[in-house]
Amino acid sequence: MKIKTASTFVLVATSFLSGCTALPNSGPDSRQVEAQATAKVTSAKKAQAVGIDYALVDISKSVLAYVEDTKATSLKGGFGGGRGGAPSLPLGVGDVVQVSVFESQSGGLFIPNDAGSRPGNYVSLPNQTIDREGTISVPYAGRIPAAGRPVEDVQRQVEDALANRAIEPQVLITKVSSRSAQVAVLGDVRSPAKIELTEAGERVLDVVSEAGGLSSPGIETYITLQRRGKSATVLYDYLVATPSENIYVAPGDTILVDRERRTYLAFGASGLNGRFDFEESKLTLGEALGKAGGLLDSRANPAQVMLYRTVKKDFLAKLGVDTSRFSGEMVPVIFRANMRDPSALFAVQKFPMQDKDTIYVSNSDSVETLKFLNILNSVTSTVAGVPSDAIATRDAVRELAP
Secondary structure (H helix, E strand, O other), X not given: OHHHHHHHHHHHHHHXXXXXXXXOOOOOOHHHXXXXXXXXXXXXXXXXXXXXXXXXXXXXXXXXXXXXXXOOOOHHHHHOXXXXXXOOOOOOOOXXXXXXXXXXXXXXXXXXXXXXXXXXXXXXXXXXXXOOOOEEEEOOOEEEEOOOOXXXXXXXXXXXXXXXXOOOOEEEEEEEEOOOOEEEEEEOEOOOEEEEOOOOOOEHHHHHHHOOOEOOOHHHEEEEEEEOOEEEEEEHHHHHHOHHHOOEOOOOOEEXXXXXXXXXXXXXXXXXXXXXXXXXXXXXXXXXXXXXXXXXXXXXXXXXXXXXXXXXXXXXXXXXXXXXXXXXXXXXXXXXXOOOOOOHHHHHOOOEOOOOOEEEEXXXXXXXXXXXXXXXXXXXXXXXXXXXXXHHHXXXXXXXXX
16 A cells, blocks of 8 residues: 555656646746747757767777877978978068179279278178169169079179179179068967078978977977968977978968967766866877766766767768768767776777867766656655644744734
């Protein structure tokens, strides 16, 4: 008889919980929100309530073989320059140059007859800046176009212009400063600056070094090269490890050094929930779980450890998945690890984490059952206390009555 009464009470309590709207609440519940909505935009598939199609992939030995690390674009592929010599550095607007004119003997245009008291048969003109028209001025030769031309060409033109005036003139043009052949290095370096290039040729790492080097961890730093409206980005550590990516820079280039802090999220039945930094290391899924406090023994379902990530279609194609059902080049994927399998502990130690991954650890079924029993227990306690509450209220009213 007692068992039958208890069963009846549980049934009534459950109906009460599902249908009653008089319980205390901080706002409308989901049923009220849906019932009073003028229009609803929902997915027909319950399993995909948000409307995003995704793939579920169990982490296994075969999957580990195709897991790809984050790869940036290539500097060499975008601009070339990995082979061959350094780029030429012609004269340009803003360069400061010095012009020296040599004559074979004294008594010419520039060397007086008393040249014996001079240190040599030449004269050095004052330093001058190549003007906006791209020219320099040489006495008795006039204005000579210089911008965009090699030094040797300009020297020859000045010599030709002075040939009928000076005695076998020889002209030497020296760059005092090369403002047209500079590279700007900005971002997470210790001394952002414009670096002047030389004929020896500077590569990307050379100019980063001249700017004081990185001020952030190399594993989280990206190098972006901008040139004539094009740009390419590569991870600093990859640039260091791949000499062919360390290409020559050219005048007018801009190099941006940017730290991109790598983080991941952990939710569910893990020891800690929130956002976590990779810091200065490469993380695996096993290390990320450990950093988030591991699995809660009292709540977690070890067979349902899931990692959310978007991957390229090519990755799923390698696993034999029909990708025609997904639109776009990137596909949302949930990687699932069954930590009840002893070998899974080896697999998660080889599965690399990527920036902005999300880890979710599901609750075990027993936890959901316990939640329901706790609610049921609170209902039975309330029912048992109703008579005593009624008596206490009656006595209080009587005391207030005159």
